[in-house]
Amino acid sequence: MNPLFTYLKHLFSGSPKIRSLEHLQGLGKADTLFHNLVAEKQLPGIGVTLLKQGEVLLQKGYGYVDMDEKIPVEPNTTIFRIASISKCITGLALGKMMEEGLLELDASFYEYVPNYPKKKHDFTLRQLASHTAGIRGYRGKEFALNKPYSVKESIEVFQNDPLVFEPGKGYLYNSFDFVLLSLAMQEAAQIPFETYVKQKILDPLGMKNTSSPQIGSVGSNTVENLARFYTKTSTGFKKAVAVDNHYKMAGGGFLSTSADIAILGQAILDGKLLKKETYDQIFSSQLVNGKPTYYGLGFQVSQDAQGRHFLGHVGNSVGAYTNFFVYPVEEVVVSVLINCTDPKVQHDLDGAINAILSLSTS
Numbered sequence: 300m301n302p303l304f305t306y307l308k309h310l311f312s313g314s315p316k317i318r319s320l321e322h323l324q325g326l327g328k329a330d331t332l333f334h335n336l337v338a339e340k341q342l343p344g345i346g347v348t349l350l351k352q353g354e355v356l357l358q359k360g361y362g363y364v365d366m367d368e369k370i371p372v373e374p375n376t377t378i379f380r381i382a383s384i385s386k387c388i389t390g391l392a393l394g395k396m397m398e399e400g401l402l403e404l405d406a407s408f409y410e411y412v413p414n415y416p417k418k419k420h421d422f423t424l425r426q427l428a429s430h431t432a433g434i435r436g437y438r439g440k441e442f443a444l445n446k447p448y449s450v451k452e453s454i455e456v457f458q459n460d461p462l463v464f465e466p467g468k469g470y471l472y473n474s475f476d477f478v479l480l481s482l483a484m485q486e487a488a489q490i491p492f493e494t495y496v497k498q499k500i501l502d503p504l505g506m507k508n509t510s511s512p513q514i515g516s517v518g519s520n521t522v523e524n525l526a527r528f529y530t531k532t533s534t535g536f537k538k539a540v541a542v543d544n545h546y547k548m549a550g551g552g553f554l555s556t557s558a559d560i561a562i563l564g565q566a567i568l569d570g571k572l573l574k575k576e577t578y579d580q581i582f583s584s585q586l587v588n589g590k591p592t593y594y595g596l597g598f599q600v601s602q603d604a605q606g607r608h609f610l611g612h613v614g615n616s617v618g619a620y621t622n623f624f625v626y627p628v629e630e631v632v633v634s635v636l637i638n639c640t641d642p643k644v645q646h647d648l649d650g651a652i653n654a655i656l657s658l659s660t661s
Contacts, residue, residue, distance in 0.1 A: 312593075314338065315362075320342020325358055328654040333648055337362035342620075342642040343529045343536050344372040345556035346379060349655055350367030350632040353565055356655060358558065364638070365527045366536060372638075374557045379636035380544070382614025384560060384623045385553040386477055387578035389511075391563075393484065393491075395427055395499045400531040402487040403427075404580070411483035414487045416458050422466035427480040428596040429470075433462030435582045436473035443617050445542050450492060451481050472587075477597075484549075486591060490500040493548060504566050506559040512544040512552040526553070526638040528618020539618035539640060551616050557634045564611070564625045564632030582610050604649070605658060613622060614642045620649055629656055 313340040318331045325593075336342050337613050344362035348355070360372030376568040403410065404425040411414060411424075412492075416432075426432035435457060437596055440505055444456070457475050464471070485492040493511040501509050544552035545602070584591040584600050591600040600610045607626055611633070614621035622635040633652050637644075 304652075314340075323533050323654075324657045326652055329357060329651040330359070332651040333359070333361050336644055336647055340535065341644050342412060342531075342637050342639050344377070344522055344638045346374040346377050346636045348557040348561035348632075348634040350565055351655075351658075352380045352563050352630045353569070356631075356658075357614045358561075364524075366529070367527075370527070373524075376508065376556060377636075378525045378554050378556055379621070379638055380512070380526075380616055380619035381526065381553050381555045381560060381636060382551050382616035382619045382621045382625075383474070384555075384612050384614050384621050385549060385551050386597040387563065387612050387623060388496060388553055388597075389477055389481065389484075389549040390428065390581050390595070391425070391500050392496045393480070393570060394573045394598060396484060396487060396495075396582050398574060398577055398581075402484065408432075408479060408483055411486045412479070415479075416452070418462050418497065419467050420462060422462070424480060424483055425596065426466045427476045427483070429592065429594055430472045430476050431468075431470050431585055431587060432479075433464045433469065433471070434473060434478055434479065435460050435463050436471060436475065436559050443540050443542050444546075445540070446546075447543050447566065448546035450478060450485060450546055450549075451653075452607070468587065468595070470587050471596070474547050474550035478547050481549035500572065503572065504562055506555065506562055509555040509559045511548050512554055520628070526618075529639045530618070531639055534637065537583065542617045544616070550608050555636070557636045559568075560621075560623055560634040560636065561632050564623065564634060567610075567625050568627065568630055568632065569635070603653075603656075605656070607655065613645070620644075624652065626656065631656060 317335055317338045319333055333347055343366050346360050349357040358374050360374050364370040364377050405423050422432040468660045481492045488495045517583050529536040574590055581596045582600050583595055584593050590639040598610045599612050602608055609624045609626050617640055620637040625634040
């Protein structure tokens with residue numbers, strides 16, 4: 300694009316104006332809080348879908364897919380990295396494999412991947428899915444790894460390191476757990492992990508805009524509707540470094556829209572895909588030394604500041620920050636996707652979500 304044209308376009312396009320929150324409640328307050336995050340230049344773009352009892356309360360895009368071109372976010376079509384919401388998709392796929400008899404939660408990981416280097420202690424698929432297996436987390440620049448690994452190839456990054464604690468005796472949240480889990484699932488199903496997920500989870504739910512990270516692996520703009528990915532700086536935003544998330548798709552790599560993630564949440568509320576007893580296992584907080592971890596199998600299971608029970612996930616990855624919450628009692632689904640590495644806005648997101656949940660049920 301001609302530099303002069305770009306300058307003039309930005310000069311006259313104007314920025315969103317900050318709105319007053321005075322006297323606002325419910326949807327109006329939530330909408331204004333989301334709007335102000337962009338107006339205050341706290342983040343580049345955000346896609347929001349909020350459902351109550353299966354009906355759309357708010358579905359809207361704020362800010363930009365591409366800050367240079369000023370392309371607006373569209374919640375139905377703008378494709379974001381969903382970061383650790385990917386673990387929820389994997390948790391459901393794990394449940395489906397359990398029901399199909401392809402694997403057992405409490406079986407040793409080595410039953411499915413016998414060639415993995417032996418450790419001091421054995422560990423199970425349940426322990427991997429609940430972050431209690433003792434696998435280490437990221438070191439150095441591993442968070443932003445940009446190598447075209449397959450799932451099987453990627454384990455070379457950490458496979459020779461010792462466990463950080465005896466499995467079942469500690470809790471350490473990390474994505475390498477889910478690399479190993481997806482490898483075991485892939486071996487059990489005898490088809491690629493992403494193929495199983497597409498056939499058993501995404502296609503049945505009609506999540507047409509959700510996919511493995513292959514298309515967005517280098518942060519290119521060649522794919523239609525794929526958001527540009529940003530990192531926040533002291534003076535604004537810069538394009539995020541290139542990463543290849545294919546190897547860790549199960550724990551933090553899938554791409555989707557806010558509308559598609561809301562479909563996933565509503566399917567959980569409606570009891571689709573899996574049997575009740577399977578959901579009960581996935582959504583049960585695991586115990587370590589008799590104390591709850593507030594994490595099930597791919598899902599955070601806890602209470603918010605007001606004591607409302609929720610399940611879902613917060614996610615953070617290069618060029619993405621995400622919220623996915625399902626409130627079973629209130630029958631509310633929250634899907635929020637942002638195209639920026641952790642912009643430090645969770646407090647504001649909590650305020651918007653609380654405004655929605657505080658709506659009268661009458």
